[in-house]
Amino acid sequence: MLREVDIVDAHHHFINLPELEYPWIDSRPPALTALLPNYYDAAHRYLPSDYRAQVEGMPVTASVACEFGAADGVAEAIWVQHCADRFGVPNAFIAAVQLDSVDLAGVLARYRDLPVVRAVRQPLYWAADPIKRLGARGDYLSDPAWLRGFEQVADAGLVWDLLVYDEQLPATHDLITAFPDTTFVLEAAGWPVDLTAEGFTRWEERLTAVSQFPNVVLKLQGIALIFGTSLEAISRWVRTAISIFGAGRCMFASHYPIDHLLWDTETMVSTVQAALGDVPSTEQALFFGETARRVYRLPAGDA
Template identity: 35%
Template sequence: MIPGDESWAIVDTHQHFQSLSNAAYPWLDPDRPEPLEGDLAPIRRDYLPADYRRDIEGFGIVKTVHVQNGRNPADPLDETRWLSALARQEGMPDAIVAYADLAAPDVERVLEAHAGFPRMRGIRQILNWHDEPRLRSVATPDLMESPHWRRGFGRLAPLGLSFDLQLYWPQMDLALALARAFPDTSIVLEHFGMVADRTAEGLVGWRSAINRLAQAPNVCVKLCGFGLGAPAWTIEATLPLLRHVLDAFGPKRTMVGTNMPVDLLFAAPNKIISMIHAIARDLSPDERIALLRSNAERFYRI
């Protein structure tokens, strides 16, 4: 944060804790095919509030939102229980986005149990589908159209839960149809739309899909995950992409995040924060406060 200017205070809407010493995180298994993030060895370790506080010291992050991190996926409530205990001890995270398989037969029971935790705010079920198997998170690209999955999705709003949407841009038209079918459900697009293909052709498709998805008033977006698909990313090359998203959604429907520790694979903390500052620098003070803090406080009720 710029000293003396609270308009630069940040709510980190996308960070992860992990404790590999006492839980299973299958996505970090060294025998798993190398994912979009590349070699995960540097983050195959515990990452707890003390580590996070060290990494963000002096950057003006005032609140955090923990997004599900694949802990013991066979028991979706385990991570929420663990994070709730961590929050009581450490004062963070301020909000929890948990995992649930929305197509599961017992999804209503799982969602109701999640909603019983005071810091619980939403659900993320990663929907990434790609022609390349190692980049897939689901078995089919059109899970959002499944009646069984939509039954689970339809339970979110009545329980006061939002949905963190992670997918690739070719799936965004399905997401737009989903948002229009459930206008009372608050949805946030993660990682500014997972720009995994940054070729000229890929960016044309991504920009067009972003513009269409932004038409749904119940969808907002997070600017985070700057290195996903571009491990050698630079501020100069990434800033035009973020500005396109900001122009499409507007500063009242855009939030920011660090994606730590995952994005530490690609950049030091000061570079991540510098990217966030760069996108906020040309905004008015009111727009900057909305982007960096107040939108997140409203969306996640923190």
């Protein structure tokens, strides 16, 4: 049974086909079907009205949309601002950046003119197994040009959504330390590559180490995609993540439309609530909504 809770969905996507181009839809990289065989069932037009229909009947009072690999990140952000202005969805947006790009300053300037943009991100996922490489390169975190780009993001006062696997976390420590005034949102629960018992132990150790930095918060999107949909599959990961970071530094997220291929909204919320078990209601309120409102600067009670 669902327990009463105010939900801020801290991470979902839109797809504005055919107005915007999405190279990943055209090229269909095998890394995505390796994640989920029917991943491309979600590769179609997905608008605010579609999202609202999928969360209808649930207490989702605000949401944070995230860039979804459009060829023109600025055009995507401008369209999302239009959606926010016209339909009230989303309430914040995580826009795309390429930190070693020659036009980074211009892109950030455009984003400053869009009130919906509160954060930016660039995929850094890299692993020994080529099928797991969702970033363009594996050396960004040590590349001087990329790091100079990060200085511009920090100066702009934007939140940085951090996309790395758990085995990359030690390499992020210097970056996080160098920018103590920037909030880092570690996506996908620090995405553990190895889901075995040994992999869980390593993920727990790496997550504990990065949690020592007070400017890092954790977002638990893609739970179904990474761990599965059963209570047994997700419980120890969800409870351990929250016990390490604390509910005041953790955020719930749907990862729609992708995770909607795996479960509906009522099943998602009720399963996560069951995984939380006896976590006090005050902490559940932080996890399901209040942390995201604080991190992405959403007004209290934003609808």
